Amino acid sequence: xxxxxxxxxxxxxxxxxxxxxxxxxxxxxxxxxxxxxxxxxxxxxxxxxxxxxxxxxxxxxxxxxxxxxxxxxxxxxxxxxxxxxxxxxxxxxxxxxxxxxxxxxxxxxxxxxxxxxxxxxxxxxxxxxxxxxxxxxxxxxxxxxxxxxxxxxxxxxxxxxxxxxxxxxxxxxxxxxxxxxx
Amino acid sequence: xxxxxxxxxxxxxxxxxxxxxxxxxxxxxxxxxxxxxxxxxxxxxxxxxxxxxxxxxxxxxxxxxxxxxxxxxxxxxxxxxxxxxxxxxxxxxxxxxxxxxxxxxxxxxxxxxxxxxxxxxxxxxxxxxxxxxxxxxxxxxxxxxxxxxxxxxxxxxxxxxxxxxxxxxxxxxxxxxxxxxxxxxxxxxxxxxxxxxxxxxxxxxxxxxxxxxxxxxxxxxxxxxxxxxxxxxxxxxxxxxxxxxxxxxxxxxxxxxxxxxxxxxxxxxxxxxxxxxxxxxxxxxxxxxxxxxxxxxxxxxxxxxxxxxxxxxxxxxxxxxxxxxxxxxxxxxxxxxxxxxxxxxxxxxxxxxxxxxxxxxxxxxxxxxxxxxxxxxxxxxxxxxxxxxxxxxxxxxxxxxxxxxxxxxxxxxxxxxxxxxxxxxxxxxxxxxxxxxxxxxxxxxxxxxxxxxxxxxxxxxxxxxxxxxxxxxxxxxxxxxxxxxxxxxxxxxxxxxxxxxxxxxxxxxxxxxxxxxxxxxxxxxxxxxxxxxxxxxxxxxxxxx
Numbered sequence: 182x183x184x185x186x187x188x189x190x191x192x193x194x195x196x197x198x199x200x201x202x203x204x205x206x207x208x209x210x211x212x213x214x215x216x217x218x219x220x221x222x223x224x225x226x227x228x229x230x231x232x233x234x235x236x237x238x239x240x241x242x243x244x245x246x247x248x249x250x251x252x253x254x255x256x257x258x259x260x261x262x263x264x265x266x267x268x269x270x271x272x273x274x275x276x277x278x279x280x281x282x283x284x285x286x287x288x289x290x291x292x293x294x295x296x297x298x299x300x301x302x303x304x305x306x307x308x309x310x311x312x313x314x315x316x317x318x319x320x321x322x323x324x325x326x327x328x329x330x331x332x333x334x335x336x337x338x339x340x341x342x343x344x345x346x347x348x349x350x351x352x353x354x355x356x357x358x359x360x361x362x363x
Numbered sequence: 364x365x366x367x368x369x370x371x372x373x374x375x376x377x378x379x380x381x382x383x384x385x386x387x388x389x390x391x392x393x394x395x396x397x398x399x400x401x402x403x404x405x406x407x408x409x410x411x412x413x414x415x416x417x418x419x420x421x422x423x424x425x426x427x428x429x430x431x432x433x434x435x436x437x438x439x440x441x442x443x444x445x446x447x448x449x450x451x452x453x454x455x456x457x458x459x460x461x462x463x464x465x466x467x468x469x470x471x472x473x474x475x476x477x478x479x480x481x482x483x484x485x486x487x488x489x490x491x492x493x494x495x496x497x498x499x500x501x502x503x504x505x506x507x508x509x510x511x512x513x514x515x516x517x518x519x520x521x522x523x524x525x526x527x528x529x530x531x532x533x534x535x536x537x538x539x540x541x542x543x544x545x546x547x548x549x550x551x552x553x554x555x556x557x558x559x560x561x562x563x564x565x566x567x568x569x570x571x572x573x574x575x576x577x578x579x580x581x582x583x584x585x586x587x588x589x590x591x592x593x594x595x596x597x598x599x600x601x602x603x604x605x606x607x608x609x610x611x612x613x614x615x616x617x618x619x620x621x622x623x624x625x626x627x628x629x630x631x632x633x634x635x636x637x638x639x640x641x642x643x644x645x646x647x648x649x650x651x652x653x654x655x656x657x658x659x660x661x662x663x664x665x666x667x668x669x670x671x672x673x674x675x676x677x678x679x680x681x682x683x684x685x686x687x688x689x690x691x692x693x694x695x696x697x698x699x700x701x702x703x704x705x706x707x708x709x710x711x712x713x714x715x716x717x718x719x720x721x722x723x724x725x726x727x728x729x730x731x732x733x734x735x736x737x738x739x740x741x742x743x744x745x746x747x748x749x750x751x752x753x754x755x756x757x758x759x760x761x762x763x764x765x766x767x768x769x770x771x772x773x774x775x776x777x778x779x780x781x782x783x784x785x786x787x788x789x790x791x792x793x794x795x796x797x798x799x800x801x802x803x804x805x806x807x808x809x810x811x812x813x814x815x816x817x818x819x820x821x822x823x824x825x826x827x828x829x830x831x832x833x834x835x836x837x838x839x840x841x842x843x844x845x846x847x848x849x850x851x852x853x854x855x856x857x858x859x860x861x862x863x864x865x866x867x868x869x870x871x872x873x874x875x876x877x878x879x880x881x882x883x884x885x886x887x888x889x890x891x892x893x894x895x896x897x898x899x900x901x902x903x904x905x906x907x908x
Contacts, residue, residue, distance in 0.1 A: 239714030250767030
């Protein structure tokens, strides 16, 4: 499975290029609008093509990511997959309670994080040493919150709540809570 | 004129508040208060930017106060500022476009008072008691009395309730203005037909008829846009009011010594309900109102007909239906949320916003293009800024409403930066500025803008600050920075210092705009807007002498 940092870098590049193109386009439009020139309107056929393009763009983005980002398939199919390791985590009073001091697994293992909240809505996020996010999910009380994840790189990972649960909960962090070995 | 004289009496002493009609005063009151609430939001935003750089940078503000600011900030921005400006503008524009008086100026004034004092009430409650469940109010946080005072919460809900009552009065006023017949005039179509045409339902019903038998539109396109956005405004007011009452029940019980069981309400069902309601604003009325305003401004600036007006009308209707079915994109990371809802509502229906807003974007640009060469006036300049804002922010939203990408973007600064702040600050606010600059001479009976140079500086500082802040927040989000927390070890300082610098540009832009407007109408003129109108006419504008 491709590491989520690769997807993040790809998205950063793609959106930056898009943003630069749109800004330049609007600057050009602003300049051209004030200049003498042909003031026609777009042909209906070209406008129809534009509509079709927008539809294809909107839909194809999700089809492309659903096919290429591997954790989507795992997530949608997680109830039929067998985890290599199950980690049961409890959350209450703005505190994560881990089943063991350090959660260990191997690169390529399917790890199931089953997180239960006993009071508020929290978040469950896994972060790298450099604070970039590996993955996250919401932790809603009264419901099953299960994240099936395959780690691609060895290292120590931090667990942090990714959802606001009041001022008391903004530092729900356990550093190096997960250790992934080769 | 001396500086002091201009400050007191406005540029060349042209603006005379005594000559304003009650309708002009009503609209100007909304706009002035909306602009001041924007200033409050900008100051709060700047404070949060500083605290994101260094949590100890503002003495006396701890985490509890920070999150109280974070709770009030978006609500003052959207409800206090944007609602005020939009309500004021539309209460003027609907009768203006339909060539008849507003149904009730009194009701309009009540809307103004309720929105203003409601906003001050919930803001004051958050400021004094630090009630801070954020605007999301994820259950059972708003009823977590181990963290929040129930009295503070009750006042907070009361403030929101006042705004919602004002909102409902606005809705009634708009729909009654569309449907009523002024005294002495003949009814040409029934009120029901007018309403069905305005909301688009008569069109939807006649789509299956032969082209020759289809009904004609009874209201203009901008009025249809306002009516369709107002449908979402009404639905949203209903959801927020119901939720407020629910939370209030828990607070009142707590105040009287009884703790109700918070598990009586399912947290996920509540989340679905609440996001359905909130998206009527974010993905409904904002997009519909903005598209309608773009169309109106484009036709007013160019004096030409709107390009593909029928498609534009259709897109507005599609957007209305889309706004009722997109809420699940906020629950992509909720594992208990059914997968089919995530795929259909979260991903694919949401993608329609790219289509509807994309159409609005291109229809507006093509309409402008049809009239070139155009003079780069303030309304045109800010309209182009508004178009750019949504051109950047809508695709950013489509990216995060994706099963794969949401797993690594949800609740990061990406969401709140390139999507939310660029949409609101650049897209929405610049569109509103365009409308304000356009309406200024109409509403003030020809007041002369104090300085065009200051208006230009306002434009550039605002657009660079807005896009810059969103960009640096987005970069931090890509590096894992969360949106609803504080960082104590300077983990994202490079991005946050740059975002704070961009935020400072926005704040300076606001003060320049405020100064320019105060110098245009003068302090006496500004105060005169809030005095009762001497002219008791129901007409929108004073009779020509």
